[in-house]
Amino acid sequence: MVTRMSKSIENLKEAFAGESQANRRYLAFSQKAEKEGYMQVAKLFRAAAEAETIHALNHLKIGGEIKTTTENLSTAVSGETFEFKEMYPQYVKTARQEENKQASWSFDVASKVEKIHAGFFKKAEEALKKNKDLNDVSYYVCKVCGNTVENAPPETCSICGAPKREFFEVT
Numbered sequence: 001m002v003t004r005m006s007k008s009i010e011n012l013k014e015a016f017a018g019e020s021q022a023n024r025r026y027l028a029f030s031q032k033a034e035k036e037g038y039m040q041v042a043k044l045f046r047a048a049a050e051a052e053t054i055h056a057l058n059h060l061k062i063g064g065e066i067k068t069t070t071e072n073l074s075t076a077v078s079g080e081t082f083e084f085k086e087m088y089p090q091y092v093k094t095a096r097q098e099e100n101k102q103a104s105w106s107f108d109v110a111s112k113v114e115k116i117h118a119g120f121f122k123k124a125e126e127a128l129k130k131n132k133d134l135n136d137v138s139y140y141v142c143k144v145c146g147n148t149v150e151n152a153p154p155e156t157c158s159i160c161g162a163p164k165r166e167f168f169e170v171t
């Protein structure tokens with residue numbers, strides 16, 4: 001028997017992707033508007049970005065893609081692993097062939113960080129197997145490359161070389 005995703009489930013996935021992108025695009029546009037001195041336009045972009053997030057989350061929930069944390073961690077490990085093992089290495093290779101250094105950098109740092117994320121999510125899976133939450137740690141993220149570090153920010157980012165001040169704590 002051929003099973004086929006209903007068109008609406010497919011549309012929910014598509015719309016989730018589109019709304020998620022619109023959210024980040026509008027936040028970036030908002031920052032640009034601020035730099036150009038258009039503070040009210042910046043606010044409008046932020047308002048629309050918030051609304052797009054609500055749409056994205058509605059689509060995701062109704063599409064049945066939010067499961068138990070155990071299942072969600074497994075989804076996260078698979079996604080991160082695909083990205084650092086298959087997707088990004090291929091993208092880096094192509095960027096190098098095309099001599100697009102910035103794209104190559106962007107893919108390379110993302111790939112390295114996704115590997116770190118996969119490791120953290122695996123650690124969380126292990127904790128949940130023992131019916132425990134993760135130990136209480138702090139997380140610091142590099143504003144330049146997204147490097148994600150436990151406990152304390154490093155003197156310099158091991159992935160992009162940014163100084164400690166570029167790290168912010170996630171609460």
Ligand SMILES: [Fe+2]
Binds near residue numbers: 117
């Ligand atoms: Fe990641």
Ligand SMILES: [Fe+2]
Binds near residue numbers: 144157159
């Ligand atoms: Fe970094």
